[in-house]
């Protein structure tokens with residue numbers, strides 16, 4: 001029985017590895033390939049999640065997160081599609097993830113939409129802007145996702161006098177520490193509601209507990225000497241049950257506490273292995289770590 005069992009397990013591993021490979025081959029170009037150490041795959045530390053769990057969140061009250069923007073890209077047919085989130089720092093500047101803009105030279109493909117709720121329906125509250133310039137962190141490393149932060153500069157100021165478009169607050173300079181593990185924070189976006197699923201038409205959010213860097217680093221197969229999760233990153237997720245997380249298309253968007261015009265942004269959606277897996281918390285750029293960088297580059 002035992003050896004048949006082992007044989008079965010070995011076969012399953014091969015099947016799963018083959019499936020992972022097939023998925024990887026079928027992935028559209030702009031998707032981020034998961035950085036999963038082979039040792040982790042072999043140890044079987046992955047887990048499957050039910051298809052229809054968003055990543056556990058809810059559709060938000062329309063325009064209740066006035067700092068959230070949609071960063072869209074124009075395709076060859078001329079239509080825009082959701083590519084990343086982002087947040088409003090002021091009428092001209094959007095905070096985003098470096099990997100959302102990396103390699104793009106033709107800025108005219110970008111559109112920033114503030115006041116957005118349903119991507120499909122026009123409510124009249126949308127403010128569409130082009131991007132004239134961006135500053136990507138000079139030390140963004142695509143291999144590790146360190147310094148996954150950028151600023152986008154808009155072609156015309158947003159009207160922030162309306163309730164549906166407001167800036168997000170940054171953490172105070174004294175808080176260059178992770179919020180303590182277990183702190184409940186919120187992440188929002190139009191990203192997929194499951195790994196490999198489709199974009200959400202309406203803005204969603206989900207509450208997630210902060211996971212300490214050490215636990216998170218080990219989850220990703222990192223060690224102190226050879227980290228996968230760096231001190232400039234934050235992690236959040238449910239490490240017992242999974243089921244709550246950001247996902248593809250949420251990148252660049254905010255991880256925050258509070259709501260409306262008084263929300264404080266702590267993280268920028270950056271990466272994760274799959275989405276909402278108990279074994280792999282979502283990883284975010286830690287905003288408090290980059291306050292100086294933001295201050296010098298936003299002008």
Ligand code: ARG
Nearest residue numbers: 246248249250251272275282
């Ligand atoms: N890199 C993804 C994107 O471009 C988002 C990754 C977040 N994943 C996660 N499991 N938290 O949209």
